[in-house]
Amino acid sequence: MIEKFMPLFVPQRFQGRLIVVEGIDGSGKSTQLSLLSQWLRLRGYAVAFSEWNSSPLVRETTRRGKKKEMFTPTTFSLIHATDFADRLERYILPLLKAGAVVCADRYAYTAFARDVVRGVDPAWVRNLYQFAVKPNLAFYFKVPLEVALGRILGGRNALKYYEAGMDLELSRNIEESFRIFQGRILVQYEAMIEEMGFHVIDATKSIEAQQREMRRVVLKEFGRTRPPGVLGMEAALGRTIA
């Protein structure tokens, strides 16, 4: 049971805005976030970007753990939370205070889905991320498993051990393990849609149609003109942007 009365995140009271995208591998969320950030920049917003699992402080530890296959579900969860905390404390919070629009490729929801599939207690991992700021907008890219797998398998480089959930011993075949793992993560995401208030994007539609939908939601949230307090690019560029 998730204890509903505990606040999930810290309310977002800063001047900036926080937009996050979520979805399984191959859902196309990163492509869409990149298009959205570019569009926001053209509209004069000062935009910053942060990616899951990218803190330089933690990188060496994560690399060692992955290379030597040292992680358990708990340490895997904790090192990703450490990585997230570092990006939040050092980068995301100061930028939000400054009034930037921060675009995050994956957020705490990724941990809620992946770590729970690895066997971590759902209430424990939700408590773990209680220090996170509640996003202004959270987009979920909803895609059937086979569509996402089709985009990933075959096309890209070889799958990695943890990425394919090989630590769960679901299958000896790495592709098969990846399928089962992603399928289970998908179930967790779908169960979270309502709990987390995701804006669901139909990720089977064309790239253009998905982007139109995202922009519509953002305009509805921000308004047609930049809200007061949200940082623009005039100062940096030395001119006004329409």
Add this chain to the structure above:
Amino acid sequence: MAGLSPKRNTPSRAARAASQSARGLSREPLTFYRTPLPGIDCSELLHGKLIVIEGPDAVGRSTQVQRLRPWLEELGHAVLDTGMARSALAGKGIRQAKEGNTLGPITMTLFYLTDFADRLENEIIPALRAGFVVLTDRYIFSIMARAIARGESRSWIERTAGFALVPHLVLYLKADVPQLLSRVVIGKGAFDYWESGMDLNFGQDMYDSFVKYQSRLIRVFDQLAKPYGFQVVDASRTADEVFETLKESISRMFEPAAAVSPARKPVAQARDRSASAD
């Protein structure tokens, strides 16, 4: 997906607390504070003993651990000693992070918890399973105290660290700030950046900051002492005197049916949502 995650401990916490304080016989399995670690069967942890030495910086914990180990071995116990930032996974990363000046308080807390979890799962639990006496220099309480002293919510850190095993014995070495100060001057001869809480700049210089930060830490340890069943050891005495007290407490724990008072889960935890510091 319920089958994938370990079941939460929903039965009455009071009942569990009661069964905890009734323990004392050496064949009771260890339990977790709140959230069981996935894949660990506590019924295998019957024979080992988990002894924690806690207390603020410079109070003399490591000196005591160094003496206790050969003493326990002489009595015929196999001993594993472990301590903070010694994990194969995260020890090096933490040391490197502390060399820089950009380690935020939550990041630090979680990095140390990663280190603790790695040692718990890969060193402490296997040693307990094999019947060792595990002697640990600091446990979750130091991580909790540092987090709370830096303004983080007590209920958050208690829940986050809730995968720790309830030790058989928590020996809290208690001293006051002037005593710690004299040990710093005599021992290292200089103030440490982190031990002085300089990351949060509690004062004008290292001395001011050390005094304020260590006072806060001691206050938090004192607050944790009762709910977590610490045995308070007066560490203002000489190392020899402290060693004698520690030996007595540990010997008592080994007596088969002795009425020891084991470390326990915080009694107030069912109500901690309303009592939390945030």
